[in-house]
Amino acid sequence: MTIRGAGAGVPETSESVEDAILMRAVARGETEPFAVLVRRHGSRLYRIALRMTGDGSEAEDIVQECFTRLWQAAPGWQPRGAGLAGWLCRVTMNLCRDRHRRLRIVADGAIPERADDQPLADRQIELVEAQQALLRALADLPERYRGALVLCYYEGLSNVMAADILDLSVKALESLLVRARKQLRTLLEREQYRIRHVRTEVGEEAA
């Protein structure tokens, strides 16, 4: 996978070359190369769908639908732009956009569940609360902002690749990222104010 900060074009990596070779085999109906592609890209697509929708089951459906489209489009697929990874991310983003029109985003258990019933340390509680606040703020962002932040900062894709996935120019993506960060910070401060307010109320009741 290309790393953020790449040049003007999407560089061709060994992975993208392998993807193209595997896609030719998938186009012939071979399932083993398809399984390799699923294992290689499945988790990233799942995370993107999860961050975009905030729903684990929705994310699974989206990933499955994405690979189903990959299987169907394999005979006519041509490597270009961001390669197969970019194509998969674009399909995933489009599917998330389609689902978002029908479903309300619910920020849910992206935080790992507790392994046991032992009480968490204060630090862990704060970390979990901070992440939940960030996820809620992310979920409250407009979809375009959320998509740019998820692709560039969460998944660490290059601006060139993210711009290709979002069908934007690199300049437009950079401007979009600035606005997205600004709004996310505003939402986050609001969330943290709410958290502090809740903590204060709980402390007063305990005293």
Place this chain on the structure above:
Amino acid sequence: MIEQQTRPDRDPDDDSDLIAALAALPRPEAPPALLARIVQSVEPPAGAAAAPPLRPAQRLARGATWGAVAAGLALGLILLLGRQAPPPSAAPPPGAQVAAQQLPAAGAAQAPLGKTETARSARLAAAGPVTSRAAAGRTGPEGQAPLISMDRPASPPAVAEAETVPTVQRGAEPEAATPVPQPVLAQPAVDEAMPRLVEAPSFGPAPAPRPTASQRPPMGFRPAGN
């Protein structure tokens, strides 16, 4: 973490804390069951080379098709056999029966079947010179097509049908000078087939005829006692 990095004294253009917080979010892996399900969803089923099992509707349609084909073949075979060789049990037309009854048995068994015109010309040739008036009316001049004289009553349709029956046998005429008898047995068959008028059942003696106007009593007259 984020709480510390969103202090009011931070550089407003520095979003590194936010970027770091986004990058530090949990990164769950796709469930293995999901990946397995995706791979299995495109794998061809075992024995994909064999034809898939037919659904009940397809099975029914295929069976109906074969049934129709078999029925058509059987019908065509029956029609073909029926045209080439009529069944021996089939009864000949009434006219043919009459001709066979009036012909002598000698030599009749060896006579092959022939067409109508051929049989008639052969029969006329064997009959020799025409001596009877009826036969003269049936034979045209110079052996041409037979003519029907105006003074000879036309043969009934049943007789004509009997003369054109293809079962006429060559050399079966008993005597040349004897005119061919005109069978009339076919007519009763037609008559029997015709519906007959049934007389209306009688219900006692016929009623007395209605009196004429002159016999009726004048209007207003009432016989005594009524």
